Amino acid sequence: MEKVPPPDSRIDMERVPAHIAIIMDGNGRWAKQHGKTRSQGHEAGARNVRVVTEACRELGVRALTLFAFSTENWNRPQKEVDDLFRLISRAMQQYANRIHETDVRLRHLGDLDGLPKSAANDVRKCMDLTSDNKTMDVCVALNYGGRAELVRAARRLADEAARGNIAPEDITEDTLAQHLYLPEHSEVDLLIRTSGELRISNFMLWQISYAEIVVTPTLWPDFDAQALYDAVIAYQSRDRRFGGRP
Numbered sequence: 001m002e003k004v005p006p007p008d009s010r011i012d013m014e015r016v017p018a019h020i021a022i023i024m025d026g027n028g029r030w031a032k033q034h035g036k037t038r039s040q041g042h043e044a045g046a047r048n049v050r051v052v053t054e055a056c057r058e059l060g061v062r063a064l065t066l067f068a069f070s071t072e073n074w075n076r077p078q079k080e081v082d083d084l085f086r087l088i089s090r091a092m093q094q095y096a097n098r099i100h101e102t103d104v105r106l107r108h109l110g111d112l113d114g115l116p117k118s119a120a121n122d123v124r125k126c127m128d129l130t131s132d133n134k135t136m137d138v139c140v141a142l143n144y145g146g147r148a149e150l151v152r153a154a155r156r157l158a159d160e161a162a163r164g165n166i167a168p169e170d171i172t173e174d175t176l177a178q179h180l181y182l183p184e185h186s187e188v189d190l191l192i193r194t195s196g197e198l199r200i201s202n203f204m205l206w207q208i209s210y211a212e213i214v215v216t217p218t219l220w221p222d223f224d225a226q227a228l229y230d231a232v233i234a235y236q237s238r239d240r241r242f243g244g245r246p
């Protein structure tokens, strides 16, 4: 398998974002540009997941979160939804060993039970296989919505309060963050959106509070390792103040 190029020498390897999240947009437009079907566009997009995962690993990124299927994506035509899940299943089967060999762990955020059974099983198998890996987490958001994640956290906290395990006044930002899908990755440093749209689309609403945002016109299937390195260079040129003064 083709190797990704080593990190761009302009990158300061001491200040690499620990958590990168990506809204992978533009598969449909890429397909149109290349005279292909939407399904082929999504296939090209799925192939690119491996490339970007490996580039992140080269950089020493700790977590990469990918928006693969939103709670709103069910509104697409049934055929496209079926194609997407077939593809996600295939990607899980094909990449499981590759991810495993490189010590990458697969995680999931969203409602897995709402997925077609075979796709959910393939995701679970890949998570089981890679569960002890330590170098990096790839977190796929499938059947995920940021508001739904916050409602789930609120319900869990309300349930604990009703049982008398926590007092309402003890609920803090930290306790809420602990009830998100993947609490250990509750801060995003760099949020990338491909294909130019200036929207958050209900993605990681809590976790992106202080993320640096990079929007690139590049369509997701064309977003290669160098494009990722360029986004990290842009991130490193920013002055992160977290609401304070420099």
Ligand code: FPP
Residues within 6 Å of the ligand: 024, 025, 026, 027, 028, 029, 030, 042, 045, 046, 049, 066, 067, 068, 069, 073, 087, 088, 091, 092, 140, 195
């Ligand atoms: C957006 O393109 C892309 C999606 C809705 C699906 C993204 C899913 C993948 C790339 C497969 C994921 C696979 C794994 C292994 C995580 P679009 O259809 O909205 O493009 P358009 O806006 O140009 O029409």
